[in-house]
Amino acid sequence: MPSKLLNGRVPMVALIQTLAVAEYLSFHRAALALGTSQSSVSARIKTLEEDLGIVLFDRNTRGVRLTEAGRRFVDQVHDAMSILDRAIKTAGMQSRGEEGELRIGVHALTTGCFLDRLLERFHDDYPSVRLHITEGTARDGQFMVREGKLDLAFMVGAHDISDLNARIIWRDRLLVALSAKHLLAGRPDVDWQQLAEETFLVRHGGSGPQVYDLIVTRSAGKWLTPAIIRVAVGRTALLSMIAAGHGISLFAEEGVAANTANVVFRPIRDEPETIPFSAIWSPSNRAPALLKLLALATNMR
Template identity: 35%
Template sequence: MHRNSQSRALPKDVTSALVGRHLLATPEWNISLRSVWHSIVAAEQLSFHRAASVLGTDQSVVSRKIRALEDQLGVSLFERNRAGVRLTRAGKEFINQAKSALSDLDYAVKSARCAGNGSRGQLRIGFFCSLAAGFLRQLLVEFARAHKTVTIDVSHGAPRDHIQQIRDRAMDIAFFTGHPELPDCDVELLWHERVFCVVPEGHPLGSVEAVDWSRLRNETFIVSHDEPGPEIHEYLIMRLATVGFHPKIRRLAVCRESLIHLVAMGFGLTLTSESTIATPFRGVMFKPICGQTDVLPCVGVWSPANDNPALRRFVSLARALKTARAAARPE
């Protein structure tokens, strides 16, 4: 058996949290964990004297605690002689089971503490933007690298669905664009993304560095029926519609990826956010809109009643990343 004295001390997590308490409190027995641990060390050392040396206490203390434990159990755990001690049949059975129980208990204490401080657990994240590049991608990568024991579940979907899941405690935090009014949730602006126009290769706008809205008035736009189609539709109306003029916008029952492929096929132009442009799409070009106000606020939303420690750590990292990116931005 291993006789390293450092390994013989009662595990710190068990000692600090449970010594002086009881494994169970029943009318039948009431056993001290320290007495059990003294017996385990004595069984490994085959000597009360050596066990006392390993434990950093007096032999009389070890002998007294083991004798009290035997009295409580109603059996002898050790045969004592001048050469030392050895386990009885009942002692072998007890020590084997006690080792397993203490190991399980130590693991339970450590697991509870990890879950309580956010170093282990689960984090459920909803998002609607692209993860190809940008703030959210960096945030997820850095958090996952720093918290390898936290299981991260991500869900792509519409903001309205994610907000309800946050209220139902089925999701911890969600990210989307805009400034939603949610009195029952914490909403924090974390980053901005520029708006880009998606044009097919060979289009006249492909030769310009940035696109002005005046050059888009006579273009046909395509948007999806589902999110973010309605949001893009509203954005186009806000930027292009005037008295007596309404932009040409077609709503199609396709996903965002298919929409960009349809742009390449000549069905029309569309808009997207900055994080999307890192994804390679054949046959299209991404041109920034040159208006200074054409940036999208991106927020994180969570419930203030959510006590998930992993969420608190995630929000703290998001705030730190926001500060770092702001400091690195050129004046």
């Protein structure tokens, strides 16, 4: 036969009153704390004892004390109430975007850049939201957002994607990275034509595909496309290759490390525009934490 607690016949108020009596060891003081009458508390607990088939409290002229069965019952009810309270608080926090998790795709993450500051600020504001960061290309990010594997992806460029939301979050200046021994390293800036004879090193991952497209676009109709070598390395290895004189590459200004050894960064004076960085997400994803991150990004911009 199902227990009366499981099929809902024991009122929650009876459990709350039981916990109060166990705390105060007095029906009178428990009733005062709960703002009800002593007779109501006494009657409910008596009914609960009858339903459970056990005696929860020993009553005598000197006061009230828990029986051994009562102590065990109260301990378990207290644990259950704590779990219920946590569930209610968690649900409320999740509905407000203050708890849960966000899966975020990035093209790169460099200390001090806008994206790094954004995620750090979000973590400070919402420490109970766990951030799971995945690095990949813009193509990877789009696929993973569509498949529900990412909530949001940050990527280089402005994007118009029919089935996804996209918004430019910030812009940055474009710089060329050169070996400190390069002939152009001593100049305050360079122009695109001066780079036409150079060999560009472009990563397969991260923002590499966008860098490749930009080099081709800036050369179109003006001069032959420069030599472009795709390299399957990370950002640190790419900078080492540039420092060693194997080629040059392009970086956003905020992604430049101040202490990069033997590499110099110069602005391209005839670059017509700053580089946009966008966020993309699914229109069906209305997770409160996602909306809070987007709002914070807009405010910080």
